[in-house]
Each structure stands twice: as C-alpha cells, then as structure tokens.
Amino acid sequence: MPDPQTPYTKDFATTARGVQGGYLWVAPKGTPVPTGCTPAMSAMAGFICIGYVVEDGITETLDASSDSLKDLNGDTIAMTNASTTETIAATLVSVSEGSLGVQYGSKNVSVAEDGSITVDHNWSNADEEYAAVLDLLLKDGMPLRKVVPAAKVTERGDVTFSGSELLGREVTLTYLSDENGSTCKDYYGVKASEVTD
Secondary structure: OOOOOOOOOOOOOOOOEEOOOOOEEEEEOOOOOOOOOOOOHHHOOOOEEOOOEOOOOOEEEEEEEEEEEEOOOOOEEEEEEEEEEEEEEEEEOOOOHHHHHHHHOHHHEEEOOOOOEEEOOOHHHOOOEEEEEEEEEOHHHOEEEEEEEEEEEEEEOOOOOOOOOOOOEEEEEEEOOOOOOOOOEEEEOOOHHHOOO
C-alpha cells in the first residue's frame, strides 16, 4: 500500500475517461451524496445514470470576474472578486428517461408500461435542481470523482437531426453554492498500480 502520508510520490500527466457502466449521474437536490470514490454510484439511492456523452467529453468551466478599485488618479489600487461561476457542459446522446429528463425536465418525461417515452416541451416544468456526480478514471486506474451537491441546467444547446451524427443535446449544469460557499468536491482515489492484496 502507498505511504498514507504521501500517497502520490510522483507527479504524472494523465488523460481522463468515464468509468465503464456509467460516469454521469444525477439525483434530486437534497439526495445524500458520496464523500469519496466509493461506493459505486449504482449503489447510491436516488441517483440515475444519464447515459452516454459524445467523445468530445465533458467540459468544466470556471468563470471568475473581478472589479478594479481605483484611486483619484485612476490607478488600480485594489481588486474585488465580483463573481465566480463553475459549470460542466456535455452533449447527452442517450435516449433514456434519465438523459431526456435532464434535457427537458424530469416532470416533462413519462415512460409507459410498454417502455415508450413521451416528452412534453413544457419549459415552465423544467426549472429543477440536481445533485450530480461525475466518475472518471485517470492514469493507472486512479479514480476521480467530482461531487456537486446542487446544480441547475442553465443552458440547452441545439439538436441536429442527421443520419451522420449522434442525436443529442448539449446541456450546461451550473454549480450552486452550499451554506459554506462550496460548489463541488473532487475525490482522487488510489491508483490501481499502488494497491496490493
């Protein structure tokens, strides 16, 4: 096992890919969220996998703006943090209750007994808040889990109906701050190459 004081003794560059079997999960806001890389999300009550994302991946954006405070001469003498916004954007391409629910609002998606799905484009019903979890694998099988206790869909992209590309819609989830000002927690697990029986 790695030294618990220095679990990662070497820096490394890495790519990130989704965990096989499900990498983007959502649940209604207020659902208890994981506090580490375990357990598997399939064991977390209330969460559903929202299926495939296009190969371009998932983009997390940090938008921080600040204001300049100037003196009588017009010189900048201080800066204030006006706002900071974090988002993730991904193009969802699964035709499923979970994926369509995020795209259109879960109240607008109904599944019949025969498995057929109806989507009502009633945008007044689409103003929901979610807990979201992103499960990734880095180099040597090191897990990275991003946990967002509260987020809201703030942008919905276009859908192109074409025989040459996947049918999907890009959605942007904006992180919401908790009572402590936190929006997201990242949990880096132990690399598979460092685990011994």
